[in-house]
Amino acid sequence: MTDDPGADPATPADSASPTARNRLDEEESPYLRQHADNPVNWQPWDEAALAAAAERDKPIFLSIGYAACHWCHVMEEESFEDEGIAELLNEHFVPIKVDREERPDIDSIYMSICQQVSGRGGWPLNAWLTPDGDPFYVGTYFPPEPKRGAPGFRQLLEDISESWSDPEQRAEMEDRARQWTEAIADDLETTPDQPGDGPGEDVLDTTASAALRGADRQFGGWGKGQKFPQPGRLRVLMRAHAAGGREAYREVVEETLDAMGDGGLYDHVGGGFHRYTTDREWVVPHFEKMLYDNAELARVFLTGYQFTGRERYRETARETLEFVERELTHPDGGFYSTLDAESAVRSEAADRDGEPGERGASDVSASNASGEQGEPRAERPASESEGEEGEREEGAFYVWTPDRVDDAVAEYGPEHGIPGEQASLAAEIFRERYGVTASGNFEGGETVLTRSASVASLADDYGLSPEDTEDLLDAATAAVFAAREERPRPPRDEKVLAGWNGLMISAFAEAAQVDSEEWAERAVDALAFARDHLWDAESGRLSRRFKDGNVDIRGYLEDYAFLARGAFDTYEATGEVEHLAFALDLARTIEAEFWDESEETLYFTPQSGESLVARPQELADQSTPSSAGVAAELLLALDHFVDHDRFETVASGVVATHGGRVESNPQQHPSLALAADTYRSGAHELTLAADSMPDSWRETLADTYVPRRLLAPRPPTDDALDGWLDALELADAPPIWASRAARDGEPTVYACRSRTCSPPTHDLGEALDWFEN
Numbered sequence: 001m002t003d004d005p006g007a008d009p010a011t012p013a014d015s016a017s018p019t020a021r022n023r024l025d026e027e028e029s030p031y032l033r034q035h036a037d038n039p040v041n042w043q044p045w046d047e048a049a050l051a052a053a054a055e056r057d058k059p060i061f062l063s064i065g066y067a068a069c070h071w072c073h074v075m076e077e078e079s080f081e082d083e084g085i086a087e088l089l090n091e092h093f094v095p096i097k098v099d100r101e102e103r104p105d106i107d108s109i110y111m112s113i114c115q116q117v118s119g120r121g122g123w124p125l126n127a128w129l130t131p132d133g134d135p136f137y138v139g140t141y142f143p144p145e146p147k148r149g150a151p152g153f154r155q156l157l158e159d160i161s162e163s164w165s166d167p168e169q170r171a172e173m174e175d176r177a178r179q180w181t182e183a184i185a186d187d188l189e190t191t192p193d194q195p196g197d198g199p200g201e202d203v204l205d206t207t208a209s210a211a212l213r214g215a216d217r218q219f220g221g222w223g224k225g226q227k228f229p230q231p232g233r234l235r236v237l238m239r240a241h242a243a244g245g246r247e248a249y250r251e252v253v254e255e256t257l258d259a260m261g262d263g264g265l266y267d268h269v270g271g272g273f274h275r276y277t278t279d280r281e282w283v284v285p286h287f288e289k290m291l292y293d294n295a296e297l298a299r300v301f302l303t304g305y306q307f308t309g310r311e312r313y314r315e316t317a318r319e320t321l322e323f324v325e326r327e328l329t330h331p332d333g334g335f336y337s338t339l340d341a342e343s344a345v346r347s348e349a350a351d352r353d354g355e356p357g358e359r360g361a362s363d364v365s366a367s368n369a370s371g372e373q374g375e376p377r378a379e380r381p382a383s384e385s386e387g388e389e390g391e392r393e394e395g396a397f398y399v400w401t402p403d404r405v406d407d408a409v410a411e412y413g414p415e416h417g418i419p420g421e422q423a424s425l426a427a428e429i430f431r432e433r434y435g436v437t438a439s440g441n442f443e444g445g446e447t448v449l450t451r452s453a454s455v456a457s458l459a460d461d462y463g464l465s466p467e468d469t470e471d472l473l474d475a476a477t478a479a480v481f482a483a484r485e486e487r488p489r490p491p492r493d494e495k496v497l498a499g500w501n502g503l504m505i506s507a508f509a510e511a512a513q514v515d516s517e518e519w520a521e522r523a524v525d526a527l528a529f530a531r532d533h534l535w536d537a538e539s540g541r542l543s544r545r546f547k548d549g550n551v552d553i554r555g556y557l558e559d560y561a562f563l564a565r566g567a568f569d570t571y572e573a574t575g576e577v578e579h580l581a582f583a584l585d586l587a588r589t590i591e592a593e594f595w596d597e598s599e600e601t602l603y604f605t606p607q608s609g610e611s612l613v614a615r616p617q618e619l620a621d622q623s624t625p626s627s628a629g630v631a632a633e634l635l636l637a638l639d640h641f642v643d644h645d646r647f648e649t650v651a652s653g654v655v656a657t658h659g660g661r662v663e664s665n666p667q668q669h670p671s672l673a674l675a676a677d678t679y680r681s682g683a684h685e686l687t688l689a690a691d692s693m694p695d696s697w698r699e700t701l702a703d704t705y706v707p708r709r710l711l712a713p714r715p716p717t718d719d720a721l722d723g724w725l726d727a728l729e730l731a732d733a734p735p736i737w738a739s740r741a742a743r744d745g746e747p748t749v750y751a752c753r754s755r756t757c758s759p760p761t762h763d764l765g766e767a768l769d770w771f772e773n
Contacts, residue, residue, distance in 0.1 A: 018048040019094055028547040029099040030493045031067040039086035042097045053094040053131040059164055060129040061093040066101050067493040068288035068338045070394060071141045072124045078144045079153050092161035101337060102545055102553055105605050108616045112187045113180050114138045128160055133613050134177035181613050188616035191599045191657050198659035199676045207666035207673040208240035208249050214667055215252045219281050220259030228276040229293060231300040232621040232670030238307045239707040257304045261316045264448040268434055269481050271319035273297050283441055284448055287341035287395045291328055292624050294320050295503035302514040306705040318515055333525030334496040335504045343397040344488035397490050399446040400436050408483030409476050416478040429458055430476040496546040498534050498559035501526055505566030512573040514702045523570045530563055540589050557594045557604045558627035560586045565634045575713035577724045587638050590631055591650055600653035602628045619658055620668045628654055629671025633678050637710055640736040655679050682754040683710040684771050687740045690716055690747030697764040704768060716742035
């Protein structure tokens with residue numbers, strides 16, 4: 001270890017110093033708590049830690065990750081639990097841990113420079129900063145000793161500490177930090193000097209054409225390596241096809257939905273989607289299950305059903321929502337964040353036919369064509385143990401061997417309707433259906449389930465009717481699910497995040513319109529949870545995180561935009577004005593806290609929030625949609641329900657300011673492109689004047705793809721509408737409701753677009769046909 005002549009040996013041992021001990025036991029984040037027992041004196045990102053760095057004149061070592069991050073776990077075991085490395089960190093640095101899911105603002109800032117200087121990013125994200133927070137060295141996973149061309153973490157710490165103590169080298173580091181901080185601001189903060197009028201009228205087709213050019217027409221999706229879901233691109237393709245675009249747009253949508261629904265990305269036993277697949281063919285996933293993926297994919301599969309009429313897409317969405325309801329729902333209505341990729345392996349299940357294959361890869365973290373970061377799997381250190389449960393392995397909860405399938409169906413099949421004499425047949429059909437073989441497609445001869453044979457082909461092969469084959473498959477799947485429930489479960493990150501809950505609320509609200517009205521109850525409950533626990537009506541401010549009764553972190557643009565969209569979607573699904581009122585409350589804060597009139601943009605952090613080295617914008621779609629794009633399209637919808645034009649001003653300003661960015665790189669900005677298209681083309685407005693929506697209307701809406709659909713339910717009479725106006729503090733009815741009462745005492749619909757409306761009608765199909773004229 002290199003001595004640091006500038007170090008004060010008494011400082012780390014001073015009990016009054018916040019850096020004298022690991023303070024993460026005071027935090028609520030499950031990820032931070034995972035590191036609370038490390039010998040590293042980890043600090044949360046707070047004023048005390050930043051002040052300590054300035055007082056000690058030490059660099060900050062910033063490590064960013066999240067609870068389900070596999071390589072974060074690996075680096076913890078290899079380095080952060082090592083006493084020697086901990087001594088280096090504690091003596092020569094102020095080590096700070098950040099949960100990227102709680103602090104996406106910090107993550108976006110330092111991820112920006114990581115991608116700029118290395119061409120890739122990922123987690124854990126590790127950065128060395130000056131005491132002022134300016135970065136001068138950055139990377140992702142570092143092994144403790146040099147390996148495969150990657151520098152060793154131990155040596156890095158020694159070298160950086162020695163350089164910081166040398167005045168000449170420190171001056172060079174500080175100069176680099178200033179340059180890098182300027183580069184971050186250029187990337188995240190700045191806006192064009194002369195914004196134009198926004199993307200042209202062909203923005204939708206331009207974006208769809210770019211998505212088509214980049215599509216993997218052989219295996220579906222985008223990219224030639226890791227495959228990430230891209231729901232925004234699918235929405236663009238569907239909308240562009242409906243506007244008269246190429247048939248190839250439809251083909252890419254179906255190819256991608258089929259690939260995601262048939263492959264290993266989808267959990268064929270329990271429903272729901274994993275984060276991404278590590279291969280081009282959509283077979284082997286990274287097994288973590290994120291709330292946001294399951295929200296956005298449920299929505300896009302519901303839309304895919306409307307767009308194509310293929311029932312299997314609606315069924316996939318339904319099973320995904322059932323998974324969320326069962327495994328990611330707080331008892332009081334909110335939604336948890338994540339299921340880990342890893343779980344413990346019971347000793348009786350640990351026997352393998354052969355040794356586990358290596359989980360390594362040449363790169364520890366990579367970017368693909370989506371602009372997202374993934375992590376290849378790696379073999380966990382052999383020393384790791386989870387007590388009596390044994391070692392933790394990625395995917396252990398989800399993978400199968402032929403023997404385990406046979407055992408599961410034999411044991412649990414009878415209680416699910418499989419006669420004992422048919423157990424072997426049912427297990428065999430299940431194995432054929434989902435590709436379970438002796439060699440497997442995963443490590444150690446295990447199999448990630450994929451749809452490998454159709455029901456029709458299985459029926460032919462086994463001389464059964466399709467109906468009997470389907471019944472046996474359903475029963476065998478239930479038996480396999482029951483057996484899987486006995487396995488040690490993946491850990492769950494139980495923090496409730498406002499923005500991610502907004503995405504999930506939208507999914508349940510959409511399902512209430514496309515699948516079953518009953519899903520609306522789940523959306524309403526989650527929205528009530530957010531209002532009760534995260535929203536301060538008096539100040540008009542939203543908190544981001546709830547965990548075990550603790551509420552913290554000021555909301556970001558994604559929290560307001562996603563939750564407001566969820567509230568508006570719930571209003572559309574239920575016709576209850578309180579949800580519209582909540583969406584409007586959130587939108588007012590978006591305007592007040594995130595809109596910069598001089599720059600004509602929406603920033604990701606509130607203007608009254610913490611000052612960081614840059615104030616980022618979130619313009620590109622990544623693992624979640626662009627919060628600026630979602631906010632712009634939402635404000636265009638809510639503009640119909642207010643007595644001013646400020647919401648439209650914000651939305652049009654965002655579209656105009658970033659039009660060049662969308663046109664130069666449309667594939668990365670589908671949410672902004674969709675907002676620009678809505679601004680250019682106008683919404684398909686459907687004002688529904690009725691006490692409740694007739695069943696025939698629900699069936700029609702469920703089966704019909706209506707791009708840019710805006711539902712505006714209202715009471716049937718103007719007298720009843722007055723109560724709604726009071727709730728919204730409006731003196732007069734907004735145009736979307738004005739003079740649109742029910743006619744002849746029957747539910748009435750008005751179809752409007754670009755300030756032109758159809759005659760009132762009692763036939764929803766007739767109103768939808770008017771849009772085509």
